[in-house]
Amino acid sequence: MKTRVRQGIIGVLVITTVTGFMVMYNNTSRAPSPSSSSQPEAGVILEEPPKRSTTDPITVLRGYKSFVDQKPLKMHCSSCSLVSSSGQLTGGRRGEEIDRAQCVIRMNDAPSAHFQRDVGRRTDLRVVAHSSLPRVLSRRQELLNASQDTVFIFWGPSSSMRRDGKGTMFNSLKLVKRLLPRHKLYVVSQRKMLSLDELFKNETGMDRKGSKSWLSTGWFTMSLATELCGSINVFGMVPPDFCSPASNSSTQRPSVPYHYYEPRGRSECSTYLSNERSQKGSHRFVTEKSVFASWARTHPIRFQQPDWTPRSPAPDAMATNTSDTRQLQPVPDSRHTDVQINSQIDRQASRQVNR
Ligand SMILES: *[C@@H]1O[C@H](CO)[C@@H](O)[C@H](O)[C@H]1NC(C)=O
């Protein structure tokens, strides 16, 4: 009964957001703001971003399909800055360094405006979770309309992509497509979603569905980056044991917020630990980080702010299968078309929407 009510409320919220989007957009598009010139913020040193040259190799990323014409994403970056949303970034003044990469990748509704000194200014690619889409829509002017050149990648369970009017993400994306027809909107294919589940299982020995957890947007983004980028600098991601009570790295430093743009929000370590321990409907942030650390042993991935290098394989790491030292390969599309698995994902997802 309770969940019924909650779903009802969420439904109303979604509808309100979407309707608000239409109304607001109509208003703003009738009166284009004169201040929409790209004036840099004071105090930010601007450099020309490195342009993608036409001779760069182009990678065809088959798991990422255009929402407009279903064609796979074609893109390659020799170097990437993957900017986390962590409070670790605050005060680090890494913005210029972040913008020096050929591609800058951000997640969900993480903003750059007002935080440029610490997180940089550009966004070449933004990976957005179905559950974050309403937040992106509510700040559409900043995150969507002003980012014509950004490639957007949306991920969500197949239920959110239903075409019968009940797929919340599908409905919102249809609207975005209509309002911003030139935007580069892509979705993670359902086959790729399953393949990323399988990758999690291969790397950790844990079954994602069995452990009733959700892959995080960080997982989708990191695995995409390993296919897309020649090298990756990850900014703002702590090592896997950072928050562990046994390590004193977290107790020696002040706790930081989970999101740099929500300074009064929950703390990073308590969010990671409570999710890791939670029985269901959570993200395995710590486990995922152990996997990323293991990828960095065989892949040009560096972690900065805080700066750390993965330890050589030791029998310590949380749930990581450290005996597995094979080269990280681009994730092949899984051949699964298991409808049952899909619907299971969906049932879990519908409970998870907009937590
Ligand atoms: C939003 O983007 C569209 C084109 O993509 C543009 O025509 C419109 O003026 C923009 N709206 C505002 C308020 O900047």
Ligand SMILES: *[C@@H]1O[C@H](CO)[C@@H](O)[C@H](O)[C@H]1NC(C)=O
């Ligand atoms: C997982 O491991 C199996 C067996 O080694 C392999 O065939 C499969 O391609 C792997 N899947 C992914 C997504 O890495």
Ligand SMILES: *[C@@H]1O[C@H](CO)[C@@H](O)[C@H](O)[C@H]1NC(C)=O
């Ligand atoms: C760890 O990886 C090795 C080699 O890939 C495999 O034989 C072993 O079963 C894996 N262990 C777990 C717990 O998944």
Ligand SMILES: *[C@@H]1O[C@H](CO)[C@@H](O)[C@H](O)[C@H]1NC(C)=O
């Ligand atoms: C904890 O901090 C102390 C003092 O800085 C250091 O000597 C010790 O090695 C640290 N312990 C762990 C487990 O990192």
